[in-house]
Amino acid sequence: MAMAESFEGFDAADFQAFLPNKWASNLFNMERMKVRSKMVALGTFLEPHLLALRPFSWEVTPFSPTILNGKRVSDMVLYFTRTADQARAVAPLLDSKISLPDQISNPGEHYQHVTLGVKIDADTVEAGLMVHSTAWLDVMNLLNRTKTPDEAQEFSHMIRVLPHPISIVIAPGVEISSGDFLPSHLKSLEEAILNNQFLIRFGKSYLASDKAISSAAFNTTMKDLLTSLVHIWEFIAWRPASNYLAADDTNAPVVTSDGSLVQFSTGAKVRIVGGLFDGRVGIVTDIDAKGSCKVLVGRVTVRTDLRSLQAV
Numbered sequence: 369m370a371m372a373e374s375f376e377g378f379d380a381a382d383f384q385a386f387l388p389n390k391w392a393s394n395l396f397n398m399e400r401m402k403v404r405s406k407m408v409a410l411g412t413f414l415e416p417h418l419l420a421l422r423p424f425s426w427e428v429t430p431f432s433p434t435i436l437n438g439k440r441v442s443d444m445v446l447y448f449t450r451t452a453d454q455a456r457a458v459a460p461l462l463d464s465k466i467s468l469p470d471q472i473s474n475p476g477e478h479y480q481h482v483t484l485g486v487k488i489d490a491d492t493v494e495a496g497l498m499v500h501s502t503a504w505l506d507v508m509n510l511l512n513r514t515k516t517p518d519e520a521q522e523f524s525h526m527i528r529v530l531p532h533p534i535s536i537v538i539a540p541g542v543e544i545s546s547g548d549f550l551p552s553h554l555k556s557l558e559e560a561i562l563n564n565q566f567l568i569r570f571g572k573s574y575l576a577s578d579k580a581i582s583s584a585a586f587n588t589t590m591k592d593l594l595t596s597l598v599h600i601w602e603f604i605a606w607r608p609a610s611n612y613l614a615a616d617d618t619n620a621p622v623v624t625s626d627g628s629l630v631q632f633s634t635g636a637k638v639r640i641v642g643g644l645f646d647g648r649v650g651i652v653t654d655i656d657a658k659g660s661c662k663v664l665v666g667r668v669t670v671r672t673d674l675r676s677l678q679a680v
Contacts (some may be wrong), residue, residue, distance in 0.1 A: 377582040387492040391440035392433050400431035401440055407446040413587045421598045424448040434477055447478045447485035482506040482605050484594045495535060495583050495590060497597045501561045508644040510604045511558050513612035520551035537569040548592050562586035562666025570600060575597055613644050631673015638677040645670050649680055
């Protein structure tokens with residue numbers, strides 16, 4: 369990223385740049401460009417502190433309406449996430465498992481990876497670890513990892529003992545304070561992920577009127593918050609050294625519990641065996657002549673084959 373002036377806080381004009389009547393208009397690009405400059409300045413301050421802990425790349429989302437933001441700018445996000453090489457490495461795994469429409473419903477990079485960062489819209493500033501419910505590789509890595517009681521306990525303990533109190537968005541409109549986070553909340557999170565699109569956030573939300581965001585002191589506040597969440601990022605993020613996606617079982621039996629052969633058809637209720645959605649139940653929506661099929665799990669269409677299904 370290019371060098372930037374020092375970040376001195378957000379003011380009322382920054383929030384007004386994201387009023388709904390301005391989202392799709394290029395007439396307000398200058399207003400949003402000024403906000404982007406502040407976000408770049410904040411990112412420049414945070415960069416050495418976060419990169420000292422692990423490799424990250426970082427970016428700020430565009431200030432003008434483009435095809436990548438649905439031709440509207442309702443918010444702006446500064447985000448730290450996988451490096452470019454790491455992002456390219458995970459793409460084939462997603463391509464093999466998730467139908468393309470489910471991958472590109474939110475094409476921005478910050479929708480596809482777990483991130484650390486800051487988001488501003490017309491009303492609030494949100495900050496912390498953020499991962500959209502459509503970032504399938506990372507959210508399913510978390511959910512599969514915490515299916516075991518030990519891992520679920522470890523993760524919830526990591527949240528409860530964070531040095532800075534935060535809140536966790538586990539479903540649309542539902543937040544849990546970090547001190548109250550329990551393994552049982554992971555089940556609620558999974559249910560919400562499979563049936564809604566929303567931003568999962570481990571962090572803080574500030575109203576536009578909050579004085580904490582209006583000065584250069586916000587730099588240090590964000591440094592303390594984001595660096596404290598790096599180990600949570602590492603717990604969630606899929607990578608070869610932290611792979612909790614069950615390997616495909618090509619020998620999975622296509623049989624019922626009594627041993628009889630299953631002739632799956634469209635509309636059948638099935639359980640997926642192996643892969644990102646291992647153990648989840650869905651409905652068969654399509655089968656081709658080669659035995660490949662599509663299964664609707666919640667609102668997500670998963671690509672698999674008949675031998676990776678079990679009757680329910």
